Amino acid sequence: GPAAAAATAVAAASVLSDDPAAHRVLTGDRPTGPLHLGHYFGTLRNRVRLQDQGVEMFVVVADYQVITDRDLADRLAEHTENLVLDYLAAGLDPERATIFPHSAVPALNQLLLPFLSLVSVAELGRNPTVKDEITHSRQSAVSGLMFTYPVHQAADILFCKADLVPVGQDQLPHLEVARTVARRFNERYPHADGSAVFPRPQALLSEAPMLLGTDGGKMSKSRGNAVALGATEDETARIIRGARTDADRRIGYDPVDRPEVSSLVLLAALCQDRAPEAVAEEIGDGGAAALKRTVTESVNEFLRPLRARRAELAADRGHLRQVLRDGAERANAVADATLAEVREVMGAAI
Numbered sequence: 001g002p003a004a005a006a007a008t009a010v011a012a013a014s015v016l017s018d019d020p021a022a023h024r025v026l027t028g029d030r031p032t033g034p035l036h037l038g039h040y041f042g043t044l045r046n047r048v049r050l051q052d053q054g055v056e057m058f059v060v061v062a063d064y065q066v067i068t069d070r071d072l073a074d075r076l077a078e079h080t081e082n083l084v085l086d087y088l089a090a091g092l093d094p095e096r097a098t099i100f101p102h103s104a105v106p107a108l109n110q111l112l113l114p115f116l117s118l119v120s121v122a123e124l125g126r127n128p129t130v131k132d133e134i135t136h137s138r139q140s141a142v143s144g145l146m147f148t149y150p151v152h153q154a155a156d157i158l159f160c161k162a163d164l165v166p167v168g169q170d171q172l173p174h175l176e177v178a179r180t181v182a183r184r185f186n187e188r189y190p191h192a193d194g195s196a197v198f199p200r201p202q203a204l205l206s207e208a209p210m211l212l213g214t215d216g217g218k219m220s221k222s223r224g225n226a227v228a229l230g231a232t233e234d235e236t237a238r239i240i241r242g243a244r245t246d247a248d249r250r251i252g253y254d255p256v257d258r259p260e261v262s263s264l265v266l267l268a269a270l271c272q273d274r275a276p277e278a279v280a281e282e283i284g285d286g287g288a289a290a291l292k293r294t295v296t297e298s299v300n301e302f303l304r305p306l307r308a309r310r311a312e313l314a315a316d317r318g319h320l321r322q323v324l325r326d327g328a329e330r331a332n333a334v335a336d337a338t339l340a341e342v343r344e345v346m347g348a349a350i
């Protein structure tokens with residue numbers, strides 16, 4: 001369960017001080033809408049740090065996960081390009097990081113068949129994140145695609161033999177499935193010399209593994225509670241003005257008893273690179289209005305350079321598509337090699 005999964009997560013700092021060449025990273029997002037501050041502080045910043053440390057990185061745009069959502073499928077290409085735009089604005093460098101759309105890598109998707117054979121329906125049914133996503137889904141019936149989502153993610157992670165996955169907290173149960181798939185595959189299909197085909201991937205959590213949105217729930221693209229990285233300063237102010245708080249004028253940092261106020265304090269603190277207690281102390285008895293002013297200013301100041309880069313990059317849609325094409329080419333080469341190895345250890349005739 002999530003508690004056991006948390007035990008397998010590692011802190012970014014321990015990896016960053018480690019040997020960068022010894023690791024390979026896979027992360028990604030579904031192209032369901034603009035990236036927000038939860039993504040930035042939850043995973044994106046760690047990705048950029050790891051990339052800058054010289055760790056080899058693959059970033060998957062999980063487009064197959066949303067093609068069945070009619071609202072999104074109409075504008076899938078646009079959503080996919082916009083995700084790349086957010087990545088580049090945040091500091092991912094397509095020369096160093098391989099950014100590719102899931103649907104463009106057939107060999108990756110072919111790993112699904114053996115992987116599906118390694119997990120039971122009961123195990124998939126117990127996954128708390130899938131349950132939660134089903135609850136929030138606009139779809140009325142649960143599709144096989146949605147139900148098997150953690151197995152697709154296992155294929156995304158294992159196709160490039162990633163050992164590190166920078167993710168938010170909600171992804172820990174999925175990571176556990178990927179670890180299970182890797183372990184069972186290695187047990188059932190070892191190389192002739194007994195060595196394992198796949199590493200057992202570890203989650204890499206950030207300082208903000210679950211940033212809350214303006215309604216007090218997990219900040220999410222699909223819940224209308226997020227500050228998008230690419231939002232204007234006015235939009236940012238409006239969204240934060242509408243955030244839920246409480247009636248206590250004294251601002252404090254107490255995530256358990258005052259989650260809404262504390263998540264706003266945390267947001268300002270992350271943007272200012274200070275301790276949340278210090279930010280709360282400074283606002284003192286200013287109440288929700290002063291808190292929201294501080295948060296708005298901090299967020300807008302923090303995001304200003306990212307937004308400027310984003311505006312520049314947005315002018316060249318052709319470049320965004322080229323990034324995806326180049327990434328797909330590199331990802332295909334890696335996926336073909338892994339699939340060949342998988343077919344060999346599984347005893348394929350040719």
Ligand code: ATP
Binds near residue numbers: 212
């Ligand atoms: P959706 O509402 O479509 O599920 P999302 O906002 O939850 O979108 P995902 O694409 O599901 O975004 O998640 C992408 C990555 O960002 C995952 O690693 C996830 O854990 C992380 N992430 C998403 N929201 C947050 C958050 N509020 N705090 C920290 N990390 C987050």
Ligand code: MG
Binds near residue numbers: 220
């Ligand atoms: Mg999500």
